[in-house]
Amino acid sequence: MSELKPSPDIDALVFDVLGTLVDEPAGIRAGIRQLAPGLDDFTVEKLLALWQQHIEREQRRVCEGDRAYAASDVIDLEAARLVADAAGVEDAAAVAELGLAGRRLPPWPDTVAGLARLAERFPLMGLSNASRTALLGLNAHAGLRWHQALSAEDARAYKPDPAVYRLAVDVSGRPPERLLMVATHAWDLRAAQALGLRTAYVARPVGDPPAASDRFDFHAADLADLAAQIGA
Structure with missing residues (x-):
């Protein structure tokens, strides 16, 4: 369930990949x-x-x-x-x-359909610690649909280094607060939040659940639930 009232002021979605979209x-x-x-x-x-x-x-x-x-x-x-x-x-x-x-990581059952649904309304970006080459193979194997796939390799860093999240901000050309970071790892969302991005936690069996002190914009059971909450 969303903690905050859904807002139309989202220009693009930024997805963690490992764990969030693939097992x-x-x-x-x-x-x-x-x-x-x-x-x-x-x-x-x-x-x-x-x-x-x-x-x-x-x-x-x-x-x-x-x-x-x-x-x-x-x-x-x-x-x-x-x-x-x-x-x-x-x-x-x-x-x-x-x-x-x-x-060669398998997608979660809701991943492919969920991305397709969200892509009908929003530009979608992947933001992964996987290298550019690994991300290409992973996307192809799992059938992930992106408008842009960004690798931490371009920042020569790993999340949660702020430089990685800046890749998404720079590529989108939009202010951080107009981007929604989607992840199953609370540590990932906290780092994005620190840079000004809005945040959506998606529950996965392998994720890092939010702490009681976390205040993310959305909490979703899966991508279909997230799509419903943000009006996709």
Whole structure:
């Protein structure tokens, strides 16, 4: 349910991609199973956590200035090597294939239809930490419809660095308050909000739910619910 009264003063929607529109853990989990088909469920989940922890840590190090910028392709391949080592897999080709798992993430059931509905009224922009190349493959695999897909690679930073959100503001040519940032990660929305963007939280099983202190403009169960709330 929306916390604030819906406003017509929205010129474009800016979407987080990983987690918000695609099921990232499911795609990486599938890649791990392809790497080592004999693994039991418990081990797969441990390796998935290892992957996620590496990605989060290294992106945070970039944001904090402890590591020079490296595109998501580089960090994903590092994660793939860690997972392969833990699984006892030495096949270089299999490791490289796992490194591309982030380009084969399945969309949530409401994603494709929801984007199509919203695109009838608003310009849609994707804003992802995925590299330009990874984002191209991901968009094609998941069938995501955009008017513009923006990669954090263009800012040589990772969300929640303000430089990433400025990409959307600059490309849109509109004031931040005329843009609606849509994400399932509360930390993502807080960073966009700090730059002046309006915010919409969409609930996903893998998201970062809002805290009691968060004041986002919209709270939606899915993209159809969001479309209804903003009059699309």
